[in-house]
Amino acid sequence: MERAPLKNRVTPFGDIVATTARGTLMGNRGGRLHDTNKRLGKRRWVSAQWICCQLSFKNRHREIMSDKSYTELFFLDEATALGAGHRPCFECRRTDAVLFADALSAGTKNRTRLKAAEIDQHLHSARLCADGTKRTYIADVKTLPAGVMIRANDQIVLIRSAKEHWLWSVTGYLPISRINGQVEVLTPKSTVYAIHQGYRPSVHVSILSA
Numbered sequence: 001m002e003r004a005p006l007k008n009r010v011t012p013f014g015d016i017v018a019t020t021a022r023g024t025l026m027g028n029r030g031g032r033l034h035d036t037n038k039r040l041g042k043r044r045w046v047s048a049q050w051i052c053c054q055l056s057f058k059n060r061h062r063e064i065m066s067d068k069s070y071t072e073l074f075f076l077d078e079a080t081a082l083g084a085g086h087r088p089c090f091e092c093r094r095t096d097a098v099l100f101a102d103a104l105s106a107g108t109k110n111r112t113r114l115k116a117a118e119i120d121q122h123l124h125s126a127r128l129c130a131d132g133t134k135r136t137y138i139a140d141v142k143t144l145p146a147g148v149m150i151r152a153n154d155q156i157v158l159i160r161s162a163k164e165h166w167l168w169s170v171t172g173y174l175p176i177s178r179i180n181g182q183v184e185v186l187t188p189k190s191t192v193y194a195i196h197q198g199y200r201p202s203v204h205v206s207i208l209s210a
Contacts, residue, residue, distance in 0.1 A: 006065060007040050010073050012083030012149040012156050012168060012186045014127065014134050016040060021170045023074030024204065027052035027086050033071040038064075040071070044132075048124035049116075052081035057092040076170060077204040079158055082195075083149030083187045085127030085134075090116050103194035126188035134186070141183045147201040149186040152179045156186070160207065172206030 007018040010027070031046025052075055064072050075081040078088075088096040097116075104122070105114045114122065129135045141150065141159070148159045149168065156168040157179060166173035185192065195201065 006038055008065065008071065008073050009170060010075050010080065010084045010086075011170070012080050014044075014084040016044060016073065017170070019170045021076075024055065024077055025052045025075045025081055026055050027073045027075065027081060027089070028070045029073065031070050034065045036067055046070075048120040050084075050086040050120070050123065050127075051089040052078060052086040052093075053089040054092045076168070076172070078201040079147050079149060079203050080168070082147070082191050082201050085123060085188050085191075087119055087123060087191075100194055100199050103197035103199040104190060106197040107193070122190055123188060126190040135188065136184050136186055137189055138182050139185050141179050141181065144183075144185065144192065145195045147187075147195050147199075147203070148192055150179075151184040151186055157183075158203070158207075160203070166207055172204050174206075 005018045005020045007016055009017050009019045009021070009023060011017060028051060029045035029047070030049040033040050033043060033046065035041060062069065062072065075084070075086070088100050090097040101113050101119060104119060105111060127135055136151070141152070142162065144150065144159050146159055146161050150157050150159060157176065158166045158168055158173060160166055163178055165176055165179050167176045187195075
């Protein structure tokens with residue numbers, strides 16, 4: 001009998017869902033969210049440390065949702081992870097993490113690079129409202145850089161360029177007609193700033209091979 005998929009896949013809304021589709025990045029939210037039966041409890045984060053990591057690093061092997069570990073979460077791609085409010089890991093993705101930190105720190109005094117803990121606190125308030133729900137904001141789609149996730153016409157959409165928009169799903173992307181006007185921005189405002197400053201999130205192969 002085929003086992004039901006674990007609830008460990010993250011959408012750009014930050015929701016955690018169950019799907020048989022595989023992700024290209026792994027991450028966590030600072031600790032364990034599951035019980036001994038590998039089922040999620042009520043909480044959706046343990047700390048402000050929301051990271052996204054490589055699937056493979058230094059030949060390490062993990063049991064997913066073990067009794068002694070954090071809850072492994074998975075993402076379609078980096079644009080999805082950033083949309084949900086995660087950031088690059090400073091251990092397995094150090095080059096990307098430094099680039100992200102530098103971009104996010106561009107507006108600080110003397111351009112001092114923010115440390116990981118400072119970034120986490122900065123992002124935590126940008127991705128969540130006081131009641132724990134996802135924080136979004138409204139903007140004209142023309143002002144948003146490539147790599148940002150939005151909601152338009154009740155659909156999750158990736159901005160690939162000013163004239164190129166793609167419909168998001170757990171399995172990949174499909175091209176759609178260009179969107180105009182005001183949209184709900186899912187990617188936290190701080191991360192949008194980092195992308196404006198030059199950080200380039202990676203995207204799923206369904207776009208690259210189209």
